[in-house]
Amino acid sequence: MSEKLDQIKQLFGEVADLNRAASVLSWDQQVNMPQHGGEARGQQLATLGKLAQEKFTSDEMGRLLEDLKNEHSDAETDEGAMIRVAARDYDKAKRVPPSFVAKQAVVASKAFEAWVEAKGKSDFSIFQPHLEKVVELVKEYISFFPPANHPYDVLLDDYEPGMKTAEVREIFGNLRPKQVELIKAIADSKQVKDDFLHKKYPEKKVWDFSETIITQFGYDFSRGRQDKAPHPFETTFSVNDVRITNRFEPGNPLATLFSAMHEAGHAMYEQGVNPAYERIPLASGVSLAIHESQSRMWENLVGRSLPFWEYFHPQLKKIFPSQLDGVGVKAFYKAINKVEPSLIRVNADEATYNLHIMLRLEIEIGMVDGSIAIKDLPEIWNEKMREYLGITPPDDARGVLQDIHWSYGSIGYFSTYALGNIVSAQLWEAVNKDVRNLEDEFRKGRFEQLLVWLREKIHIHGRKYDPQDLVQKVTGSRIDSAAYVRYLTKKYSEIYGL
């Protein structure tokens, strides 16, 4: 290994240590921190972020990257991929002046406060001037980068390297009419019964059962843990310390099980990254969409499948005999897959979820390219809700104000949620070609073959390949909604007898 490679790995290592230390502090803030610890924690996180940024954008880093680009130009090698990915990150980081980041933080902080108030009062006009400023800054951010086919490309690229607005629109454009059609067909069918899902389930038993399931999936508790937090999330401190959080909602007790599967899907991805990538920029999942393909696969394609419950339903009935009295596995399976157009994205079922996303994507693109005026947002939102889901929000709180993301300036990543669903179905078809009788395995409570396949095809590579290239490599085609449409149609045709 060359001396310069040693030097850059040393630098990468320190940046990684700072960023992962910050992740520990953030996790602690969500999970453990006492009421008054926030101010100091904010300062500590700011300092870690600043030092990581300074180190990553240092002249030394720039020189080393420049020198090593030629020496390691083969992106098929780990070193080549590392330099390629780091050089792209470096270029992005250098384009954005620290003063802009500071300015954005101030605007976001105020916008967040305004959003909280606006949502509380269900009054978009309180949020509107702040969102206008947020969008102005997003446009300024875009201006730091070379002109793209569409300004929104710049934002997408931060979460989904290489992905273009036109591509996403095409993918979603193919999917939307089919998904809208499916939901209409379901609406015309007899609704399934799910009252038993909303009975009282004791929290501890649900929590323990969630850990039984994800342990069986292959989430490694000797390299992770599950804790209570206000929102479920996954966070990585090293390949050997990948944690998830979860919550318990008395009104929706079994949601804890599906959240655990979802977050464990993210976590198994991170636990499966090549350990040789520790402390270099390849050491994490490659993009939000690929990440979401993993979480959604374990949550939905596995966790909301009939074979899965053919194995787990008897156990569940033993633990909750009164709640599930007289409920057979088929009825249970139908209930957890009930489709019902609803107002709130985070509560949406598998069949309607993507439509919530598509609505947001179109609005984001419109805000960024100027074709949508911020003041018109509530109206446009409600119009699209009617068009896509056939329902009208009764107020802004349950409409345009429901999500936190825009308030802190986060524009560009909603689409990755839907792309993740789409990719999960493509991978599903691929693994079912490679591994025969996967469903029979699930019926026996065995998930190793799926995990081994994912490890080898996806997880191990970390950030080595760009998302579209990775999907192409593994499935033979780029991201495309056909497999997802097949999956949804088959599943819901059976459940609703379409």
Place this chain on the structure above:
Amino acid sequence: MSEKLDQIKQLFGEVADLNRAASVLSWDQQVNMPQHGGEARGQQLATLGKLAQEKFTSDEMGRLLEDLKNEHSDAETDEGAMIRVAARDYDKAKRVPPSFVAKQAVVASKAFEAWVEAKGKSDFSIFQPHLEKVVELVKEYISFFPPANHPYDVLLDDYEPGMKTAEVREIFGNLRPKQVELIKAIADSKQVKDDFLHKKYPEKKVWDFSETIITQFGYDFSRGRQDKAPHPFETTFSVNDVRITNRFEPGNPLATLFSAMHEAGHAMYEQGVNPAYERIPLASGVSLAIHESQSRMWENLVGRSLPFWEYFHPQLKKIFPSQLDGVGVKAFYKAINKVEPSLIRVNADEATYNLHIMLRLEIEIGMVDGSIAIKDLPEIWNEKMREYLGITPPDDARGVLQDIHWSYGSIGYFSTYALGNIVSAQLWEAVNKDVRNLEDEFRKGRFEQLLVWLREKIHIHGRKYDPQDLVQKVTGSRIDSAAYVRYLTKKYSEIYGL
């Protein structure tokens, strides 16, 4: 505020953020970290430590300190004290070359492994060559500093700024014969009964009661929390986030209560430091002895006192009616104060504890000044155990190998444990002069007056005054064992009818 003062505070702030981030990571390592997370965590901690050190010993820091020393020479002002304390820390940090720190880490790591093996096999000869290297490095460390009256002064000063070996020897020299005499008198008396302390007590109830007690003391759970860990300790992330850990030993169930009081004593000190000192070098307790004076006061002078239990004993009996059936408050009080010379320091009672410390201090001084050869340690240890405590360790594991400290090169701070006991009694006499009827307050379960006094006299000052100066300021005399002898003699004369 001058521009330079702004600059140095900015630097101090970043160093503090790095160090406190490291504390969060260490706490998490003890409390939460999954089995395999250690290697990456070690690297993250090393990076945070290295960056904090680099920043603190930077030329910029040196220049600013030099410039500000003259401008802020009045150590009675906060700015003056800050510069004085930081300049001393800086001088120390600059004297020790980074290469030495790295070398010491390697030796310590090997010595620690050897100690684990030696203790397991109860064979000092396995540890001996490693301890010899550790002591050689300690001598090298001392050589980086200007010659002192005694080489051990350099080590003491790291934990107890300004304290000299001769002073500690004098303090201990006055105390030892009296304490040995007291123990002999107790040994000739009728032993107290304490079998009921070792019955089965359910863990959760003990844990909850420990939190009842420390909440009543004034430990602020909105700025802290108590978690399970292998060893009890206190750690500070900010004045508003001061956490403690505790454990439950089935063989010694009520130890959890006293550990909670002890660690809460440390934590209330840190919660009471002037909030204006956040992120500058004054923001913590001033020394280990003063810290220990706080923990020991709450644990022993309060928590093992009769008035305290006159309030809490009825509650305890309600929670554990069968375990404490027929046990009155006096019998309970005597039991928790039972004196019995024993082999292991960490299990020692209040009356014998200091003798364990004095033994270690004499041996440490001898190792450092060369008057004791490492190979003779087991023999010298056992000799002193006979002389001080009247018992002989049956093997090295329960003798010279019992403590972890020397294995990682930590020589110089044992004495602070005993100094803490001594100071706690001096402060006790002082507060009882200032606050009338403190014991009556305790009988009503009220501890505010004690805490308010400690806040004002000790806590608020952080590191502003050196320990001896602080004790002088508050009690009118320097550290002196007379008050402690009075306290021990009175207490045990009553309990044992001497």
